[in-house]
Amino acid sequence: MTETSSTQTTPADRARTLSALHAAPEILRVVNVWDVVSAKAVLDLPETKALATAGHSIAATFGYDDGTIPLEITLDLVGRIVKAAGDVPVSADLDDGYEDPGETVRRAIGVGIVGANVEDRLRPVAEAAARVEAIVAAGRAEGVPFALNARTDAFVRADGRPVEESVADAIERGRAYLAAGADIVFVPGVLDANVTRQLVEGIGERRISVIGLPGALTAAEYEALGVGRISYGPTTQRVALTALQDVAKSLYADGVIPATTRALN
Numbered sequence: 068m069t070e071t072s073s074t075q076t077t078p079a080d081r082a083r084t085l086s087a088l089h090a091a092p093e094i095l096r097v098v099n100v101w102d103v104v105s106a107k108a109v110l111d112l113p114e115t116k117a118l119a120t121a122g123h124s125i126a127a128t129f130g131y132d133d134g135t136i137p138l139e140i141t142l143d144l145v146g147r148i149v150k151a152a153g154d155v156p157v158s159a160d161l162d163d164g165y166e167d168p169g170e171t172v173r174r175a176i177g178v179g180i181v182g183a184n185v186e187d188r189l190r191p192v193a194e195a196a197a198r199v200e201a202i203v204a205a206g207r208a209e210g211v212p213f214a215l216n217a218r219t220d221a222f223v224r225a226d227g228r229p230v231e232e233s234v235a236d237a238i239e240r241g242r243a244y245l246a247a248g249a250d251i252v253f254v255p256g257v258l259d260a261n262v263t264r265q266l267v268e269g270i271g272e273r274r275i276s277v278i279g280l281p282g283a284l285t286a287a288e289y290e291a292l293g294v295g296r297i298s299y300g301p302t303t304q305r306v307a308l309t310a311l312q313d314v315a316k317s318l319y320a321d322g323v324i325p326a327t328t329r330a331l332n
Contacts, residue, residue, distance in 0.1 A: 078211045081156035082181035085117055085214040088156075089251045090273050094290035097158070097298045101125050105307070106148045108331045110155060118152050120145050122160030122184070123301035133301075134162050138171060146178030158182035158216060169201035173209060182214030184253055187240060189224050196243040203248030216276050216296070217241075217249035222256030234262060238269030245274060251295055257282045260292060267293040 076084075088095040097117050100106040101124035109115050125144060126136040138161075145159045157180055164185045165171045175183060185202060187195040199217050206213025221237035233256075241252035253276040254266055263284070266275055273295035279286065279302070286297045314324070 076154045078176055078179055078181050078209075081154065081179075082206070082212045082214050085156040085158060085182045086212065086250050088116055089214065089216075089276075089295045091295075092273075094286055094294055095296040096286050097296065099124065099299050099301070099303050100148065101128055101304050102144065103147050103151050104332050105303075106151050110152060111331075115155065117156045117158065118148065119158045119184075119298050120148060120160050121299075121301050121304060122162055124304035125160070127301070127304065136162075138165050138174070142174060142178050142180075145175075145180055149179035156181050156214075158184065158214065160184045162186065163188050164198055164202065167201075168198045169205040172202045172205040172213060176206065176209045176211050176213065181211060182216060182250065184216045184218050186218040186220055186253075187244075189220050192240055192243050195219075195240065196247045199244045199247035199249050214250040215244075215248070216251050216253045217244035217247075218253035218255065219244070220255075222254060222258070230262065234265050234269070237266060241266070241270035241274070245271070251276050253277075253296075255300070258284070260284060260288065263289060263292045263294065 095117060097119040098109050099119050099121035100109055101121050106118055109118065122141070123133040125141060126133050129136060129140055141159070141161070145157065149157045159175060159180045161171055161175060161183045168185060172183065199215065202213065202215050219237050219240040221233045221240060225233045237254050241254070244252055251274055252270055255278040257280050258277055263277070272293035275294045276296040276298070277289055277294050279297050279299045289297055
């Protein structure tokens, strides 16, 4: 892998840009990447305003289960992506922030990361909010208004509880995280229009971040409901791996590389 772009803006500049994109009337669409070459493929598109890494995808790349990859490996790889991205802000998936989320974010800022997803794993609200405060304070100490996409697992760890309880939990947590200094609140899950509307009403317009999954709404539909950001998690890597496996199957059957293949590496 090679890094080709030189960064002209400061991390603080890029953090402010990312926050402005979260708050803008148009939903921020970020296509998740997992290495430098996938980042460059997305950066080549004029629609790209920011990059987000997929922690699940990076873990899989290095042979780890989601949520178990050592921080050092993640920071090394995402730092390479930051160099390739130049002036485009990069938000990283930092799992749950590891043992010391403030120190994790200090180190992340050191490699140029200006925002992150950090999940609560349904810790008690006060404890999770304190971790958000530590992250925000770390950014402030480094002179970077770190754009935290504070993730609540109210839906993905719901364990069969009624959806109304998950909505109420997500709203309580979202408000607490915003009060602690988070930029936006990430609520992953397949959210229909009714649930999304309740979350936006409870947490705030353009203060909700969602994930685009099979069965979820489109980005335009989420935008109309007041959502600020949509990302796609590990699904982009799954699309790429599906294409790889399909072409491999074709080649084993004496097929040929499709003529439409673009030289993106």
